[in-house]
Amino acid sequence: MHAFKKPRLVPLAFLVALIAGCAHQPPQPSESEQLAAEYPHADQMTVASTRLTPSSKVVAVGLDQPRHDVEPDVYRDRDISRIEVMRGDRYALVSANATLQQRNLLEQTVRVSIPASMNPTVEDGLRYILQHTGYSLCRPQGEPQRLLYSRPLPAAHFRLGPMPLREALQVMASRAFEVQADPIARTICYQVRDQRLVGE
Numbered sequence: 001m002h003a004f005k006k007p008r009l010v011p012l013a014f015l016v017a018l019i020a021g022c023a024h025q026p027p028q029p030s031e032s033e034q035l036a037a038e039y040p041h042a043d044q045m046t047v048a049s050t051r052l053t054p055s056s057k058v059v060a061v062g063l064d065q066p067r068h069d070v071e072p073d074v075y076r077d078r079d080i081s082r083i084e085v086m087r088g089d090r091y092a093l094v095s096a097n098a099t100l101q102q103r104n105l106l107e108q109t110v111r112v113s114i115p116a117s118m119n120p121t122v123e124d125g126l127r128y129i130l131q132h133t134g135y136s137l138c139r140p141q142g143e144p145q146r147l148l149y150s151r152p153l154p155a156a157h158f159r160l161g162p163m164p165l166r167e168a169l170q171v172m173a174s175r176a177f178e179v180q181a182d183p184i185a186r187t188i189c190y191q192v193r194d195q196r197l198v199g200e
Contacts, residue, residue: 009014074098083140105134106181110168114153122172125157129168129190135181138189145190148173 101108112129114120118155126137126149140146153172162166169179169188177190 023063032090048156063150074103105186106166106169108133109162110165112157112159112168114158116155116158120153120158121149122151122153124170125153126169126188129160129165129172133165135165135188136184138187141189141191146178148190 052099110129112125114125114128118124123137130137140149157172160171163171166179166181173190178193178195180189181187182189182193187197
């Protein structure tokens with residue numbers, strides 16, 4: 001026969017202390033709370049300058065902001081009197097700023113040379129000149145635009161430039177139309193011009 005073993009009794013005070021310790025264990029801080037503790041000033045961050053100026057602004061608030069404005073804004077805050085340069089070689093300095101043609105695509109210089117053998121229409125000429133400029137020609141919005149696009153391209157327009165893109169687009173359509181540019185969709189359209197506003 002097996003000897004009867006007396007069960008071991010766990011002291012009641014030990015069980016109470018164990019349960020109380022589990023119940024009152026402090027919660028672990030989240031990752032955001034840990035970052036906030038390590039970087040107490042991260043709730044307000046500015047970009048581009050360590051000194052606050054009247055034009056400075058808070059561009060990101062809190063740790064959960066995935067995007068922010070880039071400062072300074074080359075289109076809004078550009079100081080034309082301040083030109084950044086870098087050394088190109090031993091004796092030359094080159095500008096480190098974006099050029100006018102890079103900031104405003106309609107100011108980029110184009111040179112047009114369309115072969116006469118293509119028998120191009122005005123639409124062909126416009127699409128040819130817009131190649132690699134970042135802009136595209138919009139669909140004709142009415143009968144005047146359809147008529148313009150379908151006309152043969154004048155021989156005087158087979159070769160144009162070098163000149164700004166905006167000027168070439170105006171010359172291609174003649175004085176009867178004004179150029180309308182959509183900077184968001186980057187499309188070029190034409191609207192019949194009020195002839196009363198055009199000087200002789």
